[in-house]
Amino acid sequence: MNERPKVPLRPPETFVTEAAHLRGFDSVLWRVFATTSPHALRWNELRRFGPIAGMRFDPHKLPQGMDSQAGVMYAATTPHTALAETFQATRVIDRSLFGREIVAWRPTRALTLLDLTTNWPVLNGAAASMMMDDKVATAAWARAIHSAMGGEIDGLFHHSSITAEPVVTLFGGGRREPGLPKRPEFSAPLGAALADEIVSQASRRLGYRVV
Template identity: 35%
Template sequence: MLRRTEDVIAVPAGTRLARVFTSGGNHPQQWNSFRYAGPLPHARFDPHLPNSQGGPTITREHGVLYFSLSVQTCIAEVFQATSTVDRRTRSPHLVLFRPRRTLRLLDLTGLWPTRAGASQAISSGPKSRTQAWARAIRASYPELDGLWYRSAMDSGKPSVCLWDPPADTALPDTPDVLLPLSHPGLDVPLGRVCQELSYTLLD
């Protein structure tokens, strides 16, 4: 079913990826820490097997991180619930980094979903369905670093879901940029992004 020359995207080392994450609150994160608890209700491609009540489990076999190729896509995805960019609550941060090796990602924007019996709704359908697909893909192709898919919030622009193992070996020791969203240097770019998305930017 998988045509590796057609269905697997090779994202070169040096490609800049972006992520917005929260470093405060009840579940503080680090820029490069994979999440091994899941599936979470909002997380489209969490590959974790839920417990008997449908809730999250914790396993080192399945780590997940979500990235985009642009800051705008990150903002659109992370703050979609309220369309309000709160720069202080839970201390949100922006990270930009470049993987240190080529990432091999299943391309969900091409014909693979059709051949597999899914559809392009795999990038925008109900989370329970897309998470089931993530589990099936992960079980069938454990050597892949993750998925290349369309953002449901930013005009279908590319987003990336990384799975560990094996993607942890692709992350660099230090990022290119790591700033709190409250940093004054982000005032103008965040303002432009929020204007484009019709989101509200809080000080």
């Protein structure tokens, strides 16, 4: 007998969501972003192109392309987790590649996030492994969540599959946009002296090399 996947490729048509599954969030978020790559975005700009293979919770409709009704931004609650996620493929923090910068900001309003660390996944036929599971399946759930709840939530609260620390996936669309400020509280090129201590601490915590 075939074992049922913990995160089915096809989410349910409707979700069971209780007040306890929604988390208010107004703390600082961190992001590492490229400034010189062909597809670079501003630090506070959500990506409208997708879904991209290998990204866990892209909410864009299929087939892949520009989606004016769906945007996504992946952010972390600590700088070392932001660096861990960005450089997970090589485990090397490259301080010059694509002119990357690191920024920190606080939302301009309290965000409402669907908390995947609660029993919401299992209550809806999946499992907590949604935060770590096959990304084709988790992207399908992201599309369904955004379609069903995009007007009520700003995104997802979950754990990093690298550091197990909290991370936030922000959604955007025609009905609701997350509270992103015009300017970050902290901003520095990864190669700048201002980022030295952040990169050094991340390297020690993660065991990543730095070049």
